[in-house]
Amino acid sequence: MIELDHITKRYDGRAVVDDLSLSVAEGEFCILLGPSGCGKSTMLRIINRLVVADAGTVRIAGEETTALRPEILRRRIGYAIQSTGLFPHWTVADNVATVPRLLKWPPKRVAARVDELLELLRLEPRLYRNKYQHQLSGGEKQRVGVARALAADPELLLMDEPFGAVDPVTRDALQAELLRIHRATRKTIIFVTHDVDEALRLASSIAIMDKGRVVQHAAPLELLQRPATGFVADFVGRQGLGLKLLAVRRVAERARDDETAPGQPVPLEASLRDALSAMTERGTDRLPVADAAGRRVGVIALADLVR
Amino acid sequence: MPVRRVLADPLMWVGLLFAGLLLGMNEFRPVLRWAFPQTVPVIYDRASFPMLFLAHLALVATASAAAATVGVALAVFVTRPAGAPFRVTVGTLVAIGQTFPPVAVLAIAVPLIGFGARPTIIALFLYGLLPIVENGIAGLEGVPADVREAADGMGLSAVQRLFAVELPLAASVILAGIRISVTIAIGTAAIGSTVGALSLGTPIFDGLVADNLPFVIEGAVLVALFAIVTDMGFARLDRRLRRHAVAG
Ligand SMILES: Nc1ncnc2c1ncn2[C@@H]1O[C@H](COP(=O)(O)OP(=O)(O)O)[C@@H](O)[C@H]1O
Ligand SMILES: [Mg+2]
Helix, strand or coil: CEEEEEEEEEECCEEEEEEEEEEECCCCEEEEECCCCCCHHHHHHHHCCCCCCCEEEEEECCEEHHHCCHHHHHHCEEEEECCCCCCCCCEHHHHHCHHHHHCCCCHHHHHHHHHHHHHHCCCCHHHHCCCEHHHCCHHHHHHHHHHHHHCCCCCEEEEECCCCCCCHHHHHHHHHHHHHHHHHHCCEEEEEECCHHHHHHHCCEEEEEECCEEEEEECHHHHHHCCCCHHHHHHHCCCCHHHHHHHHCEHHHCCECCCCCCCCCEECCCEHHHHHHHHHHHCCCEEEEECCCCCEEEEEEHHHHHC | CCHHHHHCCHHHHHHHHHHHHHHHHHHHHHHHHHHCCCCCCCCCCCCCHHHHHHHHHHHHHHHHHHHHHHHHHHHHHHCCCCCHHHHHHHHHHHHHHHHCCHHHHHHHHHHHHCCCHHHHHHHHHHHHHHHHHHHHHHHHHCCCHHHHHHHHHHCCCHHHHHHHHHHHHHHHHHHHHHHHHHHHHHHHHHHHHHHCCCCCHHHHHHHHHCCCHHHHHHHHHHHHHHHHHHHHHHHHHHHHHHCCCCCC
């Protein structure tokens, strides 16, 4: 559990983070969402002490972050940023190995971990291990950046708009990858973005920030249905609210388990929005539903989406 | 290296030419006699050319090693948070060192510390500092901000970040500064012979004094070849460094 307790950071007398408190449960995928300049990156960097707060405390699993030397703290926290910051003079493998080597893991364990992570991020180790960043596409760099952040199995992962600079198709794939990794590892993630759709897709909870404060911290569905202030309502968008609601609800919530239908099934984990899209595409009002193992477990119908 | 690559290597040929002239200048005696029938002797004989070269090399190596060490250390210092307030001062001081002509530095140094190699080394050192400090700062500041942020974020200590990330990424820019500095030093070291430091410049000045043109030519050709060979060596080192450090 991460607790941010009355944090304030001023630049030139102006509070960029203003008496901010937030608590993130273990295993949560928490999104800091807000307009550009509202203090999201600053808040994230206070957690790993790249920025020193003027007031307030950060506790990770009950322990204040100031109890450790900054380097030691940071080796326990994964950090991925939009521009990746890959070390251009090191290979992909060396980049991913950064923190394990700082932690003095034996070379064999490092090498095995590097391959494991490259596979997790769907980068064939044999092809990518020895490449340099200038030989990678934007999406591949971002995958390496995420692999590097995960390398030493950190208890907490901080991500600052990691997919902000890649094209929409790649971003979509990377988001799916990250969701898969989160489900598989149950790591606590704090993820900064200003993109509402990205937040709705990924979050288990969203903290909406405005002028250095958290104005509402809630599950995506609640945020859409009961925005605490006009700012929240405006920011998550009154337009297309119905589609956004579909985006945050899973097929599992509405599927009927006593019926069957023909055709390619949609997964239980898919959003209702994906189901609607598939129905529209195929010109049908009923789709079969399958569980993670691929077994057909029921049906979702058009009427289920709006009930 | 395969034989073909060795034969096609210009550095090897120029290096051979330089070594050949150092060791076998005597072979040119008939040619020089024919070209300068009035002049005796035609081959510089007050010291052997290999000796002069070694003395010249020692001057340049000592001064440049010191300039590189101090210059890079200064560049590192002023690009750390603790040294940032000194950045402007260091830049100014080093630039002043550069505006003094080396002859003037020699003229000031000799009355203070006497004749010989030492004032020459001091002049070369002061003169060689500027390009190294300048390039050192440019190289270190050229390390992309996100790479530095990532290094900190991964948990590298300040020292680890400097040696594992910043210096390797700045290496080719730093090396370019050292290359300029050393090349200037090779030319400037010749002037040291005016204050009694032995170097490949000695035949040049003796030749000017004694009105012996062959001496001047012999010294000038060797100094030039020395500078060219060194510069080519640096070019090769630079290609090695750059192979993978393609930033951005
Ligand atoms: N090092 C700094 N010095 C001065 N101002 C800063 C610094 N870092 C951030 N700021 C200012 O703080 C505000 C919040 O920045 P940031 O946390 O990066 O916002 P966000 O990530 O939400 O876009 C901005 O107005 C920015 O200009
Ligand atoms: Mg930001």
